[in-house]
Amino acid sequence: MDSFFEFFSFSDPNIRYVVIGSLLLTSSSAIVGTFTFLKKKALVGDAVAHAVLPGVCLSFILSGEKSPIILIIGAFLTGWLSLVLIDIITAKSKLKEDTAIGLILSVFFGIGIFMLTIIQKSGNASQTGLDQFLFGKAASLVGFDLIVFAVIAVILIVSVWLFFKELTLLAFDEEFAVTLGLPVRAIELLLTTLTVLAVVVGIQAVGVVLMAAMLITPAAAARFWTHNITTMIWLAAIFGSLSGLAGAYISYIAPSMPTGPWIVVVISTIAFISFFLAPGRGILYRVKTQRRIKKQINDENILKALYHLGEEGKKFYEKRTLQEILSKRKFEPQALKSGLKRLRSDGYLKNENGYWSFTRAGKRKGQRTVKLHRLWELYLTQYLRIAPDHVHDDADTIEHILTPELEARLEKLLNYPKVDPHQSEIPYG
Amino acid sequence: MHALQIILTGSIVAISCGLLGCYLILRRMAMVGDAISHAVLPGIVIAFLLTGARDSATMVIGAGILGVLTTFLIEFFHKKGRLQTDASIGVTFTWLFAIGVILISAFAGKVDLDQDCVLYGEIAYVPLDLWITESGLIMGPRVLYTTGAVLVVILIFILFGYKELFLTTFDPAYASAIGISTALWHYLLMGAVSITTVASFEAVGAILVVALLIAPPATAYLLTENFKFMLVTTVALGILVSFSGYYIAVWLDGSIAGAMASVAGILFGMAFLFAPGSGIIIKVIRR
Structure with missing residues (x-):
């Protein structure tokens, strides 16, 4: 119980940083995830999350260091590549989208794992901690890394705020957006970019494997409480933040535990409560x-x-x-x-x-x-x-x-x- | 000798997964297969805790239950909660997988499993884990027997249920008209996928098994229109994946399962570009 008060009094500056970090990471991915969810692209988010791993490993192999900016660039590139490939496979062959998603997801992840095991055996001392990308460790995010990811999270939130009308139109009525003369391709590109970025920051909190939950579950839970998209985004952000807070607390009291799974269990519990008890839906x-x-x-x-x-x-x-x-x-x-x-x-x-x-x-x-x-x-x-x-x-x-x-x-x-x-x-x- | 045992195990796993994967991708259930492979993890860990050993029978039962539960939950949230299917899949499997990882961390001392094994299996250790009878007779690698047994079950399932599986996949309306229960064969297939995922778990882990479920059948699907030929091609691809994956992993000193998934991806890429008839480069040249 002591540790509970110690944590939630936020008097320790380290705890403060960790909490701010987790809240930003989880809420920004939940906000972007709302649009991914409404656009019915939830599993595409899962594919991006897995596809980020080879990017992280490759940029580490090439640069030999763990600078967050280089890793983010690598992650961003392969995340994007995976989406492009899914689109090409679906458009140019008789394979259906779900097969394309599953294929790209597992193959990219396999390549990532292959690279990761090579790095681990290479004896490069600075590689320790690279595997935290797999299951996440919000608490280990400190100093410069924290600033970088916090900045991206804020950029995500601001972009959603700036392009709120366009993104909403795209999510609900693409054809109407076209007739209005909106640059639909550009907005789609924006949403994809935001999704990839959200994955890149989100994996800091929950890791590659469970990142899909951070995009989908808060939005799915929020959907049961409201028909209004603004309310839905707020709810998703609040649900996401709650799970992020819980994750930060758990990694504080049980440092050996991986944070990601706990965050996912908390957000899933919120979602199940919503599925069953929400009035109306x-x-x-x-x-x-x-x-x-x-x-x-x-x-x-x-x-x-x-x-x-x-x-x-x-x-x-x-x-x-x-x-x-x-x-x-x-x-x-x-x-x-x-x-x-x-x-x-x-x-x-x-x-x-x-x-x-x-x-x-x-x-x-x-x-x-x-x-x-x-x-x-x-x-x-x-x-x-x-x-x-x-x-x-x-x-x-x-x-x-x-x-x-x-x-x-x-x-x-x-x-x-x-x-x-x-x-x-x-x-x- | 060790190399042969590893390649053999890899091939067996790839064949079982690939055969079932053919049905999954044609039924547009590739992502359900992905979800099941993640979601069986808590079943495996709980079976581990109950028996205190890698007791195959308990594990298969535990995972079978979890696999069917996963499909049931996905459908329940979709039908009763009117949650869109993709979200229903995503919420369900991440939740179960997260519970599995937490259980592994919480009982780290009691469970002979770790996160690495979950992610990419331990196929390199297959030859070290021997099945020794009570009289002291060494029977060979234990995993080889479990995966082999599952392959036999899958083969029997597909041989005896060939007509039913074929019809419920390609023409469910006709199938129910002549009295074949689509629901029954749906759940049987899901059960088979769960069992295969568990048996493959030790060899290639929970996530890379998805690559073996989807990549070889998807490749075979690009190469042929004939379903029987697709099954045969998938088997051949599975063996090829296992063989070349092993040697690439040894050459570059990385995870064998990771290399197998990478090779499976490369083979798909080649079929996608060069497959006679459907490859996109072939199409460009013909034009």
């Missing part, structure tokens, strides 16, 4: 909504069956048995029982000694469902020229969805018809 919310709608449909169908029974001889408030209801429509026994129970507590039905009958509100609701069904059947036959024997199923679905406004418009459009295509009466009032 979250999986649990969706399941709940689906259940609610299913119940509503089931209940309306029960009311409809009772109304159909009542239509025979106009005895709407007659008491009915379960068998009678089932004779009008098939229900799962369990669904019928729970539906009837719900309808009684909602005041639509009465139950006396096992016999079920409408209340006034229940009759009105059943009647409305039947009316909507018949109005829709009529609409389909009159306006879409569908044969009368083909309209039932469609009407059976839409009757639960039509709003009072649409109901009014349908009535007006069809001029308050008396009967549906099957000559059944359309009930009003």
Whole structure:
């Protein structure tokens, strides 16, 4: 616990630098990643991340030192090359994009590993730490290196801010951007460059292998909370920063641990929480909504069956048995029982000694469902020229969805018809 | 003798991966294969912790479970969460791989695995790790047996399920019309990919196995239109990759698995440029 307070008081200047570094690295790659994600290029980011390794190794072999600027140039070049090759392979051969991505990713990484093992065996003393590119070590980023990467991170954030409108257009509606006369190729080039740069800084924090997570996961998590791209970018940046902070803390308390995987586990946890619990798009919310709608449909169908029974001889408030209801429509026994129970507590039905009958509100609701069904059947036959024997199923679905406004418009459009295509009466009032 | 054992292991791994890779790239599932190869890592480590040894059977089970779980999660997030497929793949496999690496670091003392092995395997040590029976009889390299057994399983799988795999790959609608379950064969294939990845793990690591899954089949695909011929070409390429990869690695003193992946890439590049019919340089010359 002591180390916890020591770390989060940020009194030690070293800790301060590490924290600032991790926050910048993770949030800048998360911000650029939002556009990569929206452009559905998430796995391309993965390929770039792997392809950076041979660049790093090659520039080390050529220069013999570990200067961050030289390594960044090397990484940038092979990262770019990988993207160009993926495009060429996809365009000029029958191979699909996913094969091209997987191929370039693994082959570039293989070449990188081959070079790395040669360097490691060469006995060059300054090579130690080169393998930190593999799994990342945000905490080891100090001094000049920190300044260089911080500057690139800031450049990334500023570029996104400056070209926000163009990047957004490209992500959502490329064709519209073309018609506006925007230089789409140039913006695409910008996004690619930003992605490669984001990978180059991001691998400092999480390493080559897991870099894809830093681009994709914050954006994927943010997507579940909002429909607004500005909010999404902020959320992605915050989620990214949180994981970066956690990573810095973990490398402080457990220096032997690789930081990258921990950052990825933290950001993935945030993402899974978002996937399940986010209101609106979250999986649990969706399941709940689906259940609610299913119940509503089931209940309306029960009311409809009772109304159909009542239509025979106009005895709407007659008491009915379960068998009678089932004779009008098939229900799962369990669904019928729970539906009837719900309808009684909602005041639509009465139950006396096992016999079920409408209340006034229940009759009105059943009647409305039947009316909507018949109005829709009529609409389909009159306006879409569908044969009368083909309209039932469609009407059976839409009757639960039509709003009072649409109901009014349908009535007006069809001029308050008396009967549906099957000559059944359309009930009003 | 050692060289032969290493090349043989490399070839076996390359053949198993390549055969399955043919189906993966034709089903547009190359990246799912990539995801599985990363995601089986925690399964391997947990199996290691449970048995305390490189017990092949437990590992295969552990990885098989993880592999199928990965495919399931990817589909779950895609269908239930409506997350786009590429993001669904990316989120799932990075998460599982990260857990695997953390487990390795946390149990560094107890698990005879390290990050290097994860990245590029230990094929150079294959001849040193011998299978010795209780009576003291030396049977030869242990990894050779495990990878060999998996190759046999894969061959049986492809031979006996040839029609089903072929139809579900090329014409899933027709396949389901004549009563072949596409879902079943999908999961069987994913299971096979998981098992192969695990068996290849010790030899070439979790990431370079992807190169063997994708590069030789992609190369073969450029060379032929005939599926059976594509499988045969893939096998030949696998052996070639293993053979030349080994000698290049020895020559330059680097990782054998890394060299194998590099050679696989070079062979693809040559096919891409010079393949009769589809190579882009050939096309230019013809024009």
